[in-house]
Each structure stands twice: as C-alpha cells, then as structure tokens.
Amino acid sequence: MAPRKTATAKSGSKGAAATKSGSKGAPKKRVAANGFKLPDPIAPGVVVKDVAKQNWKIGKSIGVGGFGEIYLASSNTEVPVDSGADYVIKVEPHSNGPLFAEMHCYMRLARPEHIEGWMKEKRLKRLGMPKFFGSGSFEYNNHKYRFMVMERFGNDLQKILEHHSKRLSFKTVYQVGIQILDVLEYIHSKEYVHADIKASNLLVGHKPGTENQVFLVDFGLARYYANEGCHKEYKYDQRKAHDGTIEFTSRDAHIGAHSRRGDLEILGYNMTQWLCSRLPWEDNLQDCNYVFAQKRKCMENISAFVSQCFPDTVPQGLQEYLEYVVSLAFDEKPDYEHCRNILREGLRARGYRDDGKLVFTSATPVPPSRKPKSRQGRKKTFKRRSEEEENLGDAKKQSEHKDLSKDIHVGNQSEQTMPDGLFFR
Missing domain, CATH: 3.30.200.20 (Phosphorylase Kinase; domain 1)
Known part of the structure; x- marks a missing residue:
C-alpha cells in the first residue's frame, strides 16, 4: 500500500514540494474577485x-x-x-x-x-x-x-435557475419556501439570523433520499440578533449597512440592523424573483441607497409591488406572506407556522399537494377554477405527463384570510440619522 500524504508542520519538505507540478519558481498567488487570497x-x-x-x-x-x-x-x-x-x-x-x-x-x-x-x-x-x-x-x-x-450536497438552486430561464415552478418555489422557514425557525431559536438567503446558498441534497430536500448553507454573514434573550436595538450602523446580497438584503440590514423579520423578508424577495425572474430594483444594483429606497416603496404598497412583478396573475399567498412580514415589529418573534400555512394554502389553491417534492420542470399547473377530472372510467392512454402534473391534487376553495395589513412597528426606538435621509420605520 502506498504511504499516505499527511499535512503536518513538516509538509513543506520533500513530499509536499513534489506537488508543485515540476515548477522551479514559487507558485503564483491566487486571489478571489473580492480580494481574498x-x-x-x-x-x-x-x-x-x-x-x-x-x-x-x-x-x-x-x-x-x-x-x-x-x-x-x-x-x-x-x-x-x-x-x-x-x-x-x-x-x-x-x-x-x-x-x-x-x-x-x-x-x-x-x-x-x-x-x-x-x-x-x-x-x-x-x-x-x-x-x-x-x-x-x-x-x-x-x-x-x-x-x-x-x-456534501448537490447542485445549488442558482445553477438550476439558470437552466430554467431564471424561473422555478410555482410548486417548487413554495415547497422551498416552506423548507427554508423550517431552517430559519431553528437558527432563530439559537439567536442567530442567516442574513444571506439566496439561490446560490440553497443546495439540493446529495445523499439518496434527499433529492427533494434543500439545505441553507454559507453562514459567513450569520450573526447574533440577540444576547441571552435580549434583542439588539434598532439603529443605524454604518459598518454593517447594506450587508448581504444587494438584490435580497432586508430593509433592516440596509441600515446595519439584523432581525428575524429580516430573514423572512429576504426569503420573500427570493420567492418573488424565482417566480417572475426579476425584481424592480435590479436595474441599478450598484447604488445601495437606491435599492433600499425602492424596497421601502414596494413594501409600503405590496399590492402594487406584486402587481408590477406579476401583471397577469399574482401567485396565491405571496402578497399575504409579504404583508405578514411587514406587520412584524423589529424585535418580534415571527409565527413560522402561520407563514408555512400561507404557502401551503397557496399550493392547495393552485391544485397542488404539500408533498414536499421539488419539480424542476416548466409544467403548467391546473388553474384553481378547474378541478382535475377523475380518471375513473377513462380509457387508458400512454401520453406521458410531467412529474409536476402527477403531483396535482384536487383544487380546493380557498378560505378567506384575516387582513394582516397593519402599520410597521419598530418598538420605541428613536429615528436614526441615515445617508441621504433614508430611514425605514
């Protein structure tokens, strides 16, 4: 058996030197686009x-x-x-x-x-x-x-998006949303927020049996939002302002504050983009204050925001989810089950079952007004149906939900001085 290569304090000697591919000089230093070695x-x-x-x-x-x-x-x-x-x-x-x-x-x-x-x-x-x-x-x-x-995990959702015209099916977006809410509830219970939810940080499982499971990775920007049960205060912090990925950063994170509602807001922006392929502020991502101002404007009128993103048909439940996020106070614990139920009801209203399956296809779901016809007594055909169509359940009448629109609360904190006069209440 060949001897093992072991990395130790002496690994720069004979064995390690042989890994320089025969180069006589020192290898050229590699630097990432962000400047890190x-x-x-x-x-x-x-x-x-x-x-x-x-x-x-x-x-x-x-x-x-x-x-x-x-x-x-x-x-x-x-x-x-x-x-x-x-x-x-x-x-x-x-x-x-x-x-x-x-x-x-x-x-x-x-x-x-x-x-x-x-x-x-x-x-x-x-x-x-x-x-x-x-x-x-x-x-x-x-x-x-x-x-x-x-x-180890499989592909990230960003690669999958790029293979599907930068959109995911309605069913997959809502199933992923439900799964990520589960993860957020867990990490929030440990007094952490993730702060950087995005498709490239969501990986499909690698092991057999995890093909329909999405994992939230990359906790490089994760941070404490509280200390032993005491929530950090809502205030502007220039050092942390605009942290995260600019397209999805929450309004709280734009001023350098971090909260549980911020993670839910980031998830909402992601789900919106996965469904419509582009957010309204993506025309000028270099200007962080412009992006922040556009998000404030959109979240102050969510009905107009979702209508702008979806001029034909607004996805069932998305507006209600975003309205719930806006209703949360800065230091308030979210009702994760309520959020999951909003998405589950959206699935049911579109004729899907909440079976946890991710379907990376372009299949069109049955409209909520059309109940799938019974197969009983129908002559058997060999027409192949997509996996998404196979997962369609009976469309059910959607029950009316309580109006969750209310004023935004941030506690009793005083206003903070913001660049260009921007302040999110």
Whole structure:
C-alpha cells in the first residue's frame, strides 16, 4: 500500500514540494474577485487532523469560493477519496478570516446532535440545516490553513435557475419556501439570523433520499440578533449597512440592523424573483441607497409591488406572506407556522399537494377554477405527463384570510440619522 500524504508542520519538505507540478519558481498567488487570497491547490490524498483528533483525507477540488476552496473528503484515510464521497472540506488561508467566523457559527448551530434533537422535538422528518463534522488547522507547502468538514450536497438552486430561464415552478418555489422557514425557525431559536438567503446558498441534497430536500448553507454573514434573550436595538450602523446580497438584503440590514423579520423578508424577495425572474430594483444594483429606497416603496404598497412583478396573475399567498412580514415589529418573534400555512394554502389553491417534492420542470399547473377530472372510467392512454402534473391534487376553495395589513412597528426606538435621509420605520 502506498504511504499516505499527511499535512503536518513538516509538509513543506520533500513530499509536499513534489506537488508543485515540476515548477522551479514559487507558485503564483491566487486571489478571489473580492480580494481574498485563495489557498494554493491541495494535492488529493493529503490527510488532515481536526481538533477532535479525527483524520480526514482530502480528495479532488469541486469548487472555489470568495475566500477558499472546497474539496471532496472522506473519514476513511486508507483508500483514495472517490467521486461519491459524502463529505467536503472547506479550506482557506489562515490570514483570511471569513471561514473562522463561519466555523464558529456552525459549531454552535450545526452539530448533528443539536439538529437531530430539534427535529425530534418539532416532529420533523427532515431539516435543511447542514451538519458540521469537524474543523482545525494544518500546514501545507509552508503555508498555514484552516479547514472545516461538512456534509456534501448537490447542485445549488442558482445553477438550476439558470437552466430554467431564471424561473422555478410555482410548486417548487413554495415547497422551498416552506423548507427554508423550517431552517430559519431553528437558527432563530439559537439567536442567530442567516442574513444571506439566496439561490446560490440553497443546495439540493446529495445523499439518496434527499433529492427533494434543500439545505441553507454559507453562514459567513450569520450573526447574533440577540444576547441571552435580549434583542439588539434598532439603529443605524454604518459598518454593517447594506450587508448581504444587494438584490435580497432586508430593509433592516440596509441600515446595519439584523432581525428575524429580516430573514423572512429576504426569503420573500427570493420567492418573488424565482417566480417572475426579476425584481424592480435590479436595474441599478450598484447604488445601495437606491435599492433600499425602492424596497421601502414596494413594501409600503405590496399590492402594487406584486402587481408590477406579476401583471397577469399574482401567485396565491405571496402578497399575504409579504404583508405578514411587514406587520412584524423589529424585535418580534415571527409565527413560522402561520407563514408555512400561507404557502401551503397557496399550493392547495393552485391544485397542488404539500408533498414536499421539488419539480424542476416548466409544467403548467391546473388553474384553481378547474378541478382535475377523475380518471375513473377513462380509457387508458400512454401520453406521458410531467412529474409536476402527477403531483396535482384536487383544487380546493380557498378560505378567506384575516387582513394582516397593519402599520410597521419598530418598538420605541428613536429615528436614526441615515445617508441621504433614508430611514425605514
């Protein structure tokens, strides 16, 4: 059996030097678009040890992010890491820092026993919270790196969107929304907000049986919204203003404040974009204050906002969801089940069952006014139907909901000075 490659303080010697592909000079430094230094390529077969003394073997690279690189990994160090590996390792230079913050967040939120305990308490069959398996530091080619071991996932929703004309089916958007509300309820219970929900941070499961499960990843911008039950105050913080991804950042985050309602608002913007392909403020994303002002305008008149995005037919339940988000006070705990029920009722009104299945097709659902005809007594045909059509249930009459429109509350905080006079109440 060939000897293992092990990353240690001595890995810059003979064995590690051989990974420079025969180059006589020092390898050129790799830098991401955001300016962070990327790690030099790690040779497949290197073994690293986490703080719990668990060994992990690194496989091939499967992606490069804004501050590090992601490799396949295995806990079995005796054989090469194959393409079916169930783990990945995120690696960044020790001098960077983003992975350090994310790593500590995962340590508090993503331990398997914590996730499984929550699922048992809430009687959930699944939860799209990624699991954390280990972390540590190592030296390779005389450079120091930190790493984190996570479970492996499949494609992200952004890639799927790009293959479907930047839109997802109504059913899939609402099923994903329900799943993400489950995850938000979990992380909010730990006094964290995610703050960067978007399609590229939503990954479909890799393991068999998780094909219809979406996982919320990348907690690099996650932060505490409270400390031991005491919510942070609503105030302008220039250092954190406009944090997140500008298209989806919540109005709270635009002023540097973070809240649970902010995460729900970000999810609402995502669902809107996935259904109509473009948000009204995407014409000038370089101007953060313009985007903020447009969001304030749209959320002050949600009926006009959804009509602008959907001139033909407004998706059932979307307006009600956004109105509920607007009704929340800055420090108020959301009613997650109410939000899920809004989306479930939207599915039922369009003739779908809440079966949790994700359907990445362009199939057209049965309109709510047309009840699918019974197949009983019908002559059997061999016309192939899409999976989405197979999941259609009986369209049911939608019950009237209470008007949730109310004034926006932010507690008793005084107004804060904002750039260009912008202030969200």
